[in-house]
Amino acid sequence: MTNKPYSVAIIGLGAMGMGAAQSCVKAGLTTYGVDLNTTALEKLKQDGAYAVSQSAVDFADKLDAVVLLVVNAAQVNAVLFGENGLAEKLNKGAAVMVSSTISAQDAKEISQKLTNLGLIMLDAPVSGGAAKAAAGEMTVMASGSKQAFDKLQPVLDAVAGKVYNIGEEIGLGATVKIIHQLLAGVHIAAGAEAMALAAKAGIPLDLMYDVVTNAAGNSWMFENRMKHVVEGDYSPLSMVDIFVKDLGLVNDTAKSLHFPLHLASTAYSMFTEASNAGYGKEDDSAVIKIFSGIELPKKGA
Amino acid sequence: MTNKPYSVAIIGLGAMGMGAAQSCVKAGLTTYGVDLNTTALEKLKQDGAYAVSQSAVDFADKLDAVVLLVVNAAQVNAVLFGENGLAEKLNKGAAVMVSSTISAQDAKEISQKLTNLGLIMLDAPVSGGAAKAAAGEMTVMASGSKQAFDKLQPVLDAVAGKVYNIGEEIGLGATVKIIHQLLAGVHIAAGAEAMALAAKAGIPLDLMYDVVTNAAGNSWMFENRMKHVVEGDYSPLSMVDIFVKDLGLVNDTAKSLHFPLHLASTAYSMFTEASNAGYGKEDDSAVIKIFSGIELPKKGA
Numbered sequence: 001m002t003n004k005p006y007s008v009a010i011i012g013l014g015a016m017g018m019g020a021a022q023s024c025v026k027a028g029l030t031t032y033g034v035d036l037n038t039t040a041l042e043k044l045k046q047d048g049a050y051a052v053s054q055s056a057v058d059f060a061d062k063l064d065a066v067v068l069l070v071v072n073a074a075q076v077n078a079v080l081f082g083e084n085g086l087a088e089k090l091n092k093g094a095a096v097m098v099s100s101t102i103s104a105q106d107a108k109e110i111s112q113k114l115t116n117l118g119l120i121m122l123d124a125p126v127s128g129g130a131a132k133a134a135a136g137e138m139t140v141m142a143s144g145s146k147q148a149f150d151k152l153q154p155v156l157d158a159v160a161g162k163v164y165n166i167g168e169e170i171g172l173g174a175t176v177k178i179i180h181q182l183l184a185g186v187h188i189a190a191g192a193e194a195m196a197l198a199a200k201a202g203i204p205l206d207l208m209y210d211v212v213t214n215a216a217g218n219s220w221m222f223e224n225r226m227k228h229v230v231e232g233d234y235s236p237l238s239m240v241d242i243f244v245k246d247l248g249l250v251n252d253t254a255k256s257l258h259f260p261l262h263l264a265s266t267a268y269s270m271f272t273e274a275s276n277a278g279y280g281k282e283d284d285s286a287v288i289k290i291f292s293g294i295e296l297p298k299k300g301a
Numbered sequence: 302m303t304n305k306p307y308s309v310a311i312i313g314l315g316a317m318g319m320g321a322a323q324s325c326v327k328a329g330l331t332t333y334g335v336d337l338n339t340t341a342l343e344k345l346k347q348d349g350a351y352a353v354s355q356s357a358v359d360f361a362d363k364l365d366a367v368v369l370l371v372v373n374a375a376q377v378n379a380v381l382f383g384e385n386g387l388a389e390k391l392n393k394g395a396a397v398m399v400s401s402t403i404s405a406q407d408a409k410e411i412s413q414k415l416t417n418l419g420l421i422m423l424d425a426p427v428s429g430g431a432a433k434a435a436a437g438e439m440t441v442m443a444s445g446s447k448q449a450f451d452k453l454q455p456v457l458d459a460v461a462g463k464v465y466n467i468g469e470e471i472g473l474g475a476t477v478k479i480i481h482q483l484l485a486g487v488h489i490a491a492g493a494e495a496m497a498l499a500a501k502a503g504i505p506l507d508l509m510y511d512v513v514t515n516a517a518g519n520s521w522m523f524e525n526r527m528k529h530v531v532e533g534d535y536s537p538l539s540m541v542d543i544f545v546k547d548l549g550l551v552n553d554t555a556k557s558l559h560f561p562l563h564l565a566s567t568a569y570s571m572f573t574e575a576s577n578a579g580y581g582k583e584d585d586s587a588v589i590k591i592f593s594g595i596e597l598p599k600k601g602a
Contacts, residue, residue, distance in 0.1 A: 127516035139516040162515050166508065175502050176512055182495045183518035190487040190564050194480050200560045201476050207467065211477055214463050215428035215440040217484035219520035259501045260592070262571055263491050266563050291561070 005030045006154045008065045009056045011079055011086075012100070013040040015237055016126060017069035019133025020099075020159045022047050026136065027158035032059050060089035065155055067097045069126075072245055073106035081113060092118035095151040099126045099140075101181060103249050104171030105256075111170040122148040123170045125177030127184075128161070129224065130237055137161030141180070143172035178253050181246040182264045187221035188243065189267040192288035194222075195229050199294040206230050206297075225285040232299040234282040241280040243271045243287075306331045307455045309366045310357045312380055312387075313401070314341040316538055317427060318370035320434025321400075321460045323348050327437065328459035333360050361390035366456055368398045370427075373546055374407035382414060393419035396452040400427045400441070402482060404550055405472030406557070412471040423449040424471045426478030428485075429462070430525065431538055438462030442481070444473035479554050482547040483565045488522035489544065490568040493589035495523075496530050500595040507531050507598075526586040533600040535583040542581040544572040544588075 009032035010021035018040060024031040025048040033044040033052040041052040051059060056066065056079070066086065068076050076098055080087040087096075096114055098107065098121060111121040124142035132138050138159050142149070143166040149156070156163050166172040194217075198208040209230050213223050228234060247268035254261045270287055279286040288296065310333035311322035319341060325332040326349040334345040334353040342353040352360060357367065357380070367387065369377050377399055381388040388397075397415055399408065399422060412422040425443035433439050439460050443450070444467040450457070457464050467473040495518075499509040510531050514524050529535060548569035555562045571588055580587040589597065 127518065129517050139512065141512050141516075164508065164512050166504070172504070176499075176504055176509065179495050179499050179502070179504065179509065180513055180516055180518040182498065183491055183513060183520070183523065186491040186494075186564065187488065187518070187520060190484055190491070193487075193562055193564050194483045197483065197555060197558070197560055197562065198477075198480050200558050201480070201554070203467070203473070203477055203480065207465065208477065208480060211440065211442050211465050212481055212484060215442075215481055216430050216521045216525070217428065217481040217488070219484070219488060219523075220517045222484065222520075224517070253502070254498060257498070257501050259498055259594075261494060261498065262567050263487065263494050263564055266567050270563055293560075 007032065007063050008067060008155050009034055009059065009063050010067045010069060011056055012068060012070035013037065013044060014069065015130040016133045016138070018044065019130055020067060020069060020138065021049065022134060023136030023159045024155065025049060027154070029154060029158055032056070032063070055084065056086045057084055057089050060086055061091060063090060063094055065095040065097060065152055066090065067099055067155060069099050071242070072100060073102040076100055076102060076110060080110065087114060087117050087119060090119055093120065095120045095122065095148055097122045097124045097152050097155060099124050101125055101177050101246055101249065102174055103178070103252060104174040107171045107174040120145065120148045120151055121170060122152050123173035125173055127177070127180055132161065133159070140164065141166060141173050141176040143167050143169055175253065178246070178249050182250045182261070184221055185243045185247045185250070185271065186263050186267045187219040188225050188284055189270045189287055191219065191222040191226045192229070192285065195226055196288050196291035196294055199296060225283070228283050228285040229288055230297055232297040232301060234286045236281060236283045238284050239281055240271055240274050240284050240286055243284050244268070244275050244280070247271060308333065308364050309368060309456050310335055310360065310364050311368045311370060312357055313369060313371035314338065314345060315370065316431035317434045317439070319345065320431055321368060321370060321439065322350065323435060324437030324460045325456065326350060328455070330455060330459060333357065333364070356385065357387045358385055358390055361387055362392060364391060364395055366396040366398065366453055367391065368400055368456060370400050372543070373401060374403040377401055377403060377411060381411065388415060388418050388420060391420055394421065396421045396423065396449055398423045398425045398453050398456060400425050402426055402478050402547055402550065403475055404479070404553060405475040408472045408475040421446065421449045421452055422471060423453050424474035426474055428478070428481055433462065434460070441465065442467060442474050442477045444468050444470055476554065479550050483551045483562070485522055486544045486548045486551070486572065487564050487568045488520040489526050489585055490571045490588055492520070492523040492527045493530070493586065496527055497589050497592035497595055500597060526584070529584050529586040530589055531598055533598040533602060535587045537582060537584045539585050540582055541572055541575045541585050541587055544585050545569070545576050545581070548572055
């Protein structure tokens with residue numbers, strides 16, 4: 001590291017990206033924010049970003065690193081290699097941290113294209129939820145070269161509470177994240193199934209929630225998401241459609257490994273049904289709405 | 302309460318019952334222990350029990366309360382109403398805390414029989430695992446009369462970190478526990494499915510465990526049970542066959558309520574398959590052994 005200030009652009013200012021960007025600002029990095037949503041851009045500018053824009057191309061030549069927290073592989077590819085793509089405009093040797101949840105295959109293909117342009121990739125999905133992102137305490141499960149880890153050290157220091165070095169091979173980080181999402185998705189669907197059954201049995205859901213969160217049936221996702229069901233608030237922090245995508249990746253991964261997934265395939269069907277029933281843009285806890293014949297708590301009741 | 306010492310018998314000295322009995326001793330209650338296993342009886346005697354026996358009938362007339370932590374409703378019925386049954390020999394007004402996981406219907410039938418004998422029942426399943434039981438910090442989810450709660454207050458004070466009063470109706474406690482077990486069982490099966498997929502993908506399981514337990518995919522059961530998989534130690538703390546029984550109760554409950562359970566029915570099949578494959582008496586984490594074509598960690602490796 002020289003004494004030159006370190007410049008990083010966070011691309012995708014959703015729940016996780018906004019927190020990551022704020023953490024970079026707090027850590028003293030020269031932070032750029034990129035999103036199509038101008039409200040998010042204004043917020044980050046007020047929070048101390050050096051500059052914000054709907055396109056990272058505006059400051060591509062100033063960047064040491066880029067963190068991609070967009071929704072899926074198609075968006076990663078569009079940002080980097082699409083029309084007016086960012087990758088060609090970055091300085092040689094710049095590091096690209098791909099933190100979106102994508103398949104191992106997509107991670108490998110993106111890495112190959114970046115390498116061809118003289119850029120360095122870290123396959124670095126994240127977890128932890130919006131609160132941990134805002135606190136600079138995300139969990140990062142990363143694979144890549146030592147050079148990639150070194151170059152991104154200031155960013156990892158800023159955004160992560162824990163960094164796992166899974167190995168050198170690009171794709172390992174993606175795979176670990178996908179297996180993590182298997183658990184996250186099944187836990188939300190199981191929480192919904194349990195709370196729906198409780199509603200049918202006439203158990204007050206706030207009491208059921210309280211029991212579970214104080215007992216061995218608890219999960220991180222149950223505690224976080226079933227609170228939304230108890231409060232009747234399905235404002236999306238993370239949407240049903242995200243889990244249609246992520247559990248789709250889980251099942252694609254299992255298929256490519258010739259491996260059966262009894263529960264994750266079922267959970268995928270539950271989220272897909274919820275999406276088709278019109279709840280795709282609601283909070284992922286809205287998967288509980290696939291169950292008929294029950295009355296759920298209403299917001300403000 | 303008078304100043305007369307309070308006498309309680311714990312029947313069933315398995316992982317939870319032993320801890321509950323030790324907690325009663327620590328709290329200063331005159332504690333009796335009952336089990337068929339003489340090793341368990343000797344241990345509890347050494348730990349300070351007033352007396353132990355293979356049959357509670359030996360000291361039935363001395364008891365203020367009985368706590369049943371046997372395996373299932375058949376055992377509860379056998380202890381209370383079988384040949385040389387305990388219920389007829391208890392003093393009128395004694396309290397029977399039924400803490401085994403049983404169906405709401407069984408709880409109601411047992412309560413009716415106890416009431417006919419002038420006894421008081423608390424429908425009071427427990428959770429928390431062996432460590433919490435030993436620490437006197439079980440979670441108790443109970444329903445019953447105020448009289449039942451009052452009479453059992455010294456026991457609840459001794460064994461519970463948290464007591465939920467679900468309502469007066471016998472059966473509500475059982476139902477809440479069964480819904481809790483839906484989550485516990487699905488979480489173990491999901492943990493096994495995720496770790497099996499990680500093994501197939503070539504991810505070291507200790508690393509996968511470390512990532513999940515530091516991220517949003519974690520559950521109480523994942524953290525507790527997948528440790529056994531990582532260590533290759535399937536010594537039973539709670540057996541596969543317990544979840545065949547408990548998820549069977551979950552599915553019976555759903556059937557009686559005319560309610561679909563996508564995930565719990567699948568998890569039930571996974572545990573049943575594990576039992577049929579010969580793993581019924583192993584730790585419930587051995588459900589992972591239903592997956593072929595993977596190599597799992599060996600004990601001491």
